[in-house]
Amino acid sequence: MTSTLSNLKVVFFDFGSTLIYTKDPWPPIYEQADRALVGVLKQAGIPLDIRAFSSEFETFLDNYYAERGTSTVEKTTISVLCEILTANGFRSVPEPTLREALDAMYAVTQQNWYLEEDAVPTLEILRKRGLRLGMISNTSDDENVQQMLDRWELRRYFENIITSAGCGIRKPDERIYRLALDQFNISPEQTAMVGDTPEADILGANRMGINSIWITRRVAGLDPSPAKPDVIVNTLSEIPPILTTIPSSR
Numbered sequence: 001m002t003s004t005l006s007n008l009k010v011v012f013f014d015f016g017s018t019l020i021y022t023k024d025p026w027p028p029i030y031e032q033a034d035r036a037l038v039g040v041l042k043q044a045g046i047p048l049d050i051r052a053f054s055s056e057f058e059t060f061l062d063n064y065y066a067e068r069g070t071s072t073v074e075k076t077t078i079s080v081l082c083e084i085l086t087a088n089g090f091r092s093v094p095e096p097t098l099r100e101a102l103d104a105m106y107a108v109t110q111q112n113w114y115l116e117e118d119a120v121p122t123l124e125i126l127r128k129r130g131l132r133l134g135m136i137s138n139t140s141d142d143e144n145v146q147q148m149l150d151r152w153e154l155r156r157y158f159e160n161i162i163t164s165a166g167c168g169i170r171k172p173d174e175r176i177y178r179l180a181l182d183q184f185n186i187s188p189e190q191t192a193m194v195g196d197t198p199e200a201d202i203l204g205a206n207r208m209g210i211n212s213i214w215i216t217r218r219v220a221g222l223d224p225s226p227a228k229p230d231v232i233v234n235t236l237s238e239i240p241p242i243l244t245t246i247p248s249s250r
Contacts, residue, residue: 005192005211005231005243010184011126012210014195015137015145017218019119019154019236022112030058033108037081040101046090056084072173074164077102077140099143106144115152116217118237123157125240134160136180136193138200142166160184171197172204181208192230194239202227213239 013019034054041048060080067075078098085093127133135158139145142165149155160183164170167179181188188209195201196215205212206228214229215236216222224232231242 005213008131008190008192008211008243010132010134010186010191011239011243012134012136012180012191012193013158014193014197014201015135015148016113016139017196018116018194018201018215020113020115020148020152021218023114024112026112029109029112030054033105036108037101037105040104041085041097044093044097044101046085046093046097048085048088048090052088053084056087060084072170072176074138074168074170075140076142076165080140102141103143103147106141106147110144110148110151113148116236118235120152120154122236122239123154126243127157129240129243131243132184133158134162134180134184136162136171136176138164138170138197140165171195171200172207174204174207177204177208177210181210192243194236198224198227198229202229213242 031054034057035050038048038050038053057080078095081098081102082093085091123133137145142163145161145163145165149158149161155161160180162176162180162183164176167176169176169179171177177188177193181191184191189211192211192213193201193205194213194215196218198214202212202214202224203226204210211231212227212229213231213233214224214227215233217234233239233242
C-alpha cells in the first residue's frame with residue numbers, strides 16, 4: 001500500500017515490536033527471571049518453591065495472552081504476584097518487596113529487548129519537523145516500560161506516555177485512545193498511530209478515526225483483517241517520507 005498522511009500534528013507509537021524487538025527464545029529467559037524473582041522473595045522471608053511458582057506464573061502468562069482478545073481490562077503482574085503469594089499463604093507482603101522482586105525479574109527479561117536501529121533517527125526527524133510524539137503501550141507492568149524507556153533515553157522524545165498497566169485499560173479499547181487524545185487536546189484526524197498489532201494498534205485507531213500506520217517488520221502474517229491500516233510500512237525509517245505536511249505550529 002502506498003499512501004501519504006498530511007496535516008498531522010501528533011504521532012502515537014506502540015513500544016514492543018515497534019520501537020524495540022526481541023531476539024532470543026523466551027523459555028530459558030523466563031526460567032532465569034523466575035529464579036531472580038523468587039530469590040528476592042526468599043531473602044525477604046518468603047520461601048516459595050521455584051517449580052510451583054514458575055508453573056503458576058506460566059499459567060498466568062498463558063491466560064494473559066489468551067484473554068487479550070476478549071478483555072481490555074489490564075491485569076498487572078504485581079496483582080498476579082499478590083494472588084500467587086496469597087494462595088501460598090503469604091498475605092500482606094509489603095509493596096516495596098513485591099516491586100523489588102518484579103524489578104529483579106524484569107532486569108533479566110529486559111536483556112532480551114533491543115532497540116530498532118532506525119527508532120531514534122525516526123523519532124528525531126519527526127520531532128525536528130514539529131510533530132508532537134506520544135506513546136500508547138499495552139503492558140502488564142508500567143514500571144518495566146518506564147525502565148526501558150530510560151535505558152535507551154527515549155523519554156525525551158515523548159510528551160506523554162500511556163501504558164495499559166498505568167491506566168487499567170488495554171488497546172484497542174477506545175478509552176485508552178481517548179485518554180491519549182485528551183492529553184494532547186487534539187482531534188483524531190490530526191493524529192496517527194504506529195504499531196505492529198492489527199487488533200490493538202490499527203483496529204483501535206480505526207474505531208477512533210485516528211490515522212493508522214501498520215509496521216510489519218516483526219509481524220508473522222500479513223493479513224491485518226478486520227483492521228484497515230491507512231498505510232503499511234516495513235520499517236520505521238519509511239514513516240517520515242509519508243508524513244508530507246509539516247505542522248506550522250503547536
